[in-house]
Amino acid sequence: IDGYDKEAVVREIVDTDIIATAVGKYALPQIVPVIAQGIQLRYKKRGKNPLDIIIAENFRNVAHYLRKELKSHLPQEYPFDELVGLIETSIGKMVPLMKEEDKKKDLLWIFAEPYNTLIVDKKGFKNPLPHIRDLWAVENIKAYVDRKLFIHNLGHSASAYLGYQYNLETTFIYEALEVPEIYKTVRECMKQSAVALNGAYPKDLTLQDLQNHIDDLLFRFKNKSLGDTIFRVGRDLYRKLDKNERIVGPMLLAQRQGVPYNKI
Numbered sequence: 001i002d003g004y005d006k007e008a009v010v011r012e013i014v015d016t017d018i019i020a021t022a023v024g025k026y027a028l029p030q031i032v033p034v035i036a037q038g039i040q041l042r043y044k045k046r047g048k049n050p051l052d053i054i055i056a057e058n059f060r061n062v063a064h065y066l067r068k069e070l071k072s073h074l075p076q077e078y079p080f081d082e083l084v085g086l087i088e089t090s091i092g093k094m095v096p097l098m099k100e101e102d103k104k105k106d107l108l109w110i111f112a113e114p115y116n117t118l119i120v121d122k123k124g125f126k127n128p129l130p131h132i133r134d135l136w137a138v139e140n141i142k143a144y145v146d147r148k149l150f151i152h153n154l155g156h157s158a159s160a161y162l163g164y165q166y167n168l169e170t171t172f173i174y175e176a177l178e179v180p181e182i183y184k185t186v187r188e189c190m191k192q193s194a195v196a197l198n199g200a201y202p203k204d205l206t207l208q209d210l211q212n213h214i215d216d217l218l219f220r221f222k223n224k225s226l227g228d229t230i231f232r233v234g235r236d237l238y239r240k241l242d243k244n245e246r247i248v249g250p251m252l253l254a255q256r257q258g259v260p261y262n263k264i
Helices: 006-015 028-046 062-071 100-105 141-166 173-177 180-200 207-221 230-234 248-257
Strands: 018-021 051-055 084-091 118-121 135-138
Touching (some): 006 028, 018 028, 028 062, 051 062, 135 141, 141 180, 141 207, 141 230, 173 207
Parallel strands (some): 051 084
């Protein structure tokens, strides 16, 4: 259905038991009102039948944010904590910007890498955990959200900024990582962040698992078929330089853990 068709969206929210958002940090507030409308009509028509919302957005503490936003659009007496499951996620699948010629062929066409695992907060569900292929439910989602930002996004951004600094004509991420000194620097900064993450979440993120994750990511970053660009990965600096984001965030975490962060 068309997302601009609010009545159709509301009807779908009433009829289903699980929905997902994937619109980005700045667009999320714009869809909150229609989700709230659907929740209210659902309660009226189906009573105490829980709705789970998988929040596939790329920022920390998003469940807390969405809870606050949704509750501001719902009656005070609505039993929110009983009927709405807010499931944070850690999204690792890389999707490059689509070329204009591809969009002209099919506006819904999308290219992506083969990686399909979606990590979700096991504790966020109100309904039974759905049996969905490649869905990985974890006990401590915060650890994996931070892993995504402070290793995946950190390494990706470092590749973009160092590649651009090295040669303004660099177009693709894989081109940057073909430069040995850039590859080495990116890997070292990701490893320093891994040490900080292991210190913060020793039960969830072992150093060996984090090292394996880094090696896998660097291999995936170099995927030429993906055609991921320096521009896409490096853009939106105001957001990405936030203290909770991919560059300053891991430095602050390392500082709290008392471990080096000079490579970051």
